[in-house]
Amino acid sequence: MKKGIISLLSLSVLIGLSGCNSDSGSESIDYGKKATGYLVDIADEIEGIGAREASTPEEEAMGNWLYDKLTGFGYDVEVQPFTYQKGDKLLSSKNFIVEKQGASEKTIVLAAHYDSTGSDHGSLGATDNGAGVAAAVAIAESLMQESLPYTVRILFPGAEENGLNGSLHYVRQALDNDQLDNVIAMINYDTVGGGDYVYVHAAHSDYAEYQSTCEKLGLGEADYNAQPHVRDAMLQASIAVKGEEGQYTVHPAFPGYPEGETGSWSDHAGFACAGIPIAYVEATNFDINGKWGFDGYSQTVNPAAWDCYDAENKTACDRENETRWGKIWHTEFDRLDKLEELFPGRVEQQLSDNVNIVLELMTSAGYISDK
Numbered sequence: 001m002k003k004g005i006i007s008l009l010s011l012s013v014l015i016g017l018s019g020c021n022s023d024s025g026s027e028s029i030d031y032g033k034k035a036t037g038y039l040v041d042i043a044d045e046i047e048g049i050g051a052r053e054a055s056t057p058e059e060e061a062m063g064n065w066l067y068d069k070l071t072g073f074g075y076d077v078e079v080q081p082f083t084y085q086k087g088d089k090l091l092s093s094k095n096f097i098v099e100k101q102g103a104s105e106k107t108i109v110l111a112a113h114y115d116s117t118g119s120d121h122g123s124l125g126a127t128d129n130g131a132g133v134a135a136a137v138a139i140a141e142s143l144m145q146e147s148l149p150y151t152v153r154i155l156f157p158g159a160e161e162n163g164l165n166g167s168l169h170y171v172r173q174a175l176d177n178d179q180l181d182n183v184i185a186m187i188n189y190d191t192v193g194g195g196d197y198v199y200v201h202a203a204h205s206d207y208a209e210y211q212s213t214c215e216k217l218g219l220g221e222a223d224y225n226a227q228p229h230v231r232d233a234m235l236q237a238s239i240a241v242k243g244e245e246g247q248y249t250v251h252p253a254f255p256g257y258p259e260g261e262t263g264s265w266s267d268h269a270g271f272a273c274a275g276i277p278i279a280y281v282e283a284t285n286f287d288i289n290g291k292w293g294f295d296g297y298s299q300t301v302n303p304a305a306w307d308c309y310d311a312e313n314k315t316a317c318d319r320e321n322e323t324r325w326g327k328i329w330h331t332e333f334d335r336l337d338k339l340e341e342l343f344p345g346r347v348e349q350q351l352s353d354n355v356n357i358v359l360e361l362m363t364s365a366g367y368i369s370d371k
């Protein structure tokens with residue numbers, strides 16, 4: 001049962017060794033591969049932290065791990081505690097923020113929430129969102145060695161899974177303190193591995209999709225930004241790294257959602273409300289006719305994640321009685337051992353690609369327009 005973990009661990013050991021044996025310096029470090037080692041530290045319940053539900057001691061342990069890692073890379077880590085209401089309870093969590101100064105004050109924000117959910121179903125949050133956090137940590141490490149055209153700010157929000165609490169707190173206080181004035185783009189990493197394809201989305205062209213989130217921030221339609229150019233910049237960077245064949249996917253239109261546009265259910269939402277163009281990266285499968293249609297909520301055609309998958313019609317054999325629907329997030333499949341059984345090598349590859357694509361975008365001035 002632990003075969004998957006053993007292979008991931010031996011991979012991280014090999015990466016560590018090749019780093020030690022290298023005599024050509026930091027240029028030779030493959031940060032895409034390093035992210036796999038960080039994913040083991042985060043999501044493996046024996047070697048790492050494992051499940052980390054919002055506002056639990058495990059989420060706090062994850063935050064401490066982030067603080068130590070980022071400090072170790074040489075960052076001044078801003079710790080931003082916050083509270084939020086959940087039912088009749090007042091809960092607390094923290095955001096962690098680091099920044100690498102670039103030639104320009106214009107700033108690109110990358111966010112990856114570090115809490116997880118579904119532990120009652122056996123989820124350890126390997127892909128949602130251990131993968132996003134592992135990739136963002138590897139990117140943070142790499143950026144310390146780079147001269148950047150734009151400033152990069154990396155945000156690790158807490159308590160995303162029960163209401164986008166960390167990112168909404170961050171946006172509200174950043175607006176109050178003029179910390180978004182220079183922000184020209186925001187990239188949200190949420191579940192960047194596991195699913196059959198890696199997509200990149202823009203915000204929805206219809207403000208109504210985001211209205212309830214924007215109103216929580218005291219913002220309205222005039223503040224909202226649905227421009228797709230950060231999504232398109234990410235697509236261009238993905239072509240530069242992976243070629244036309246391996247580029248990020250743009251989902252086709254489905255009812256209520258034009259091509260390449262997404263809803264307000266993750267940490268990009270508050271930023272779009274605050275007038276910042278966003279790109280949201282997630283690994284799923286919009287070709288599947290899932291429980292509610294072609295909405296990307298079913299992540300894989302792998303029959304192991306279905307009671308019964310009807311490949312010809314791309315849906316459940318029995319739509320009335322299907323219980324699993326090809327979902328990985330928040331289920332017993334969102335753990336490294338299960339993922340490695342279902343998809344040998346996939347998560348490592350997706351992690352590595354995501355790291356290299358975002359590094360390409362952040363280290364070149366040409367992708368995001370400086371307006």
Ligand SMILES: [Zn+2]
Binds near residue numbers: 113
């Ligand atoms: Zn998530």
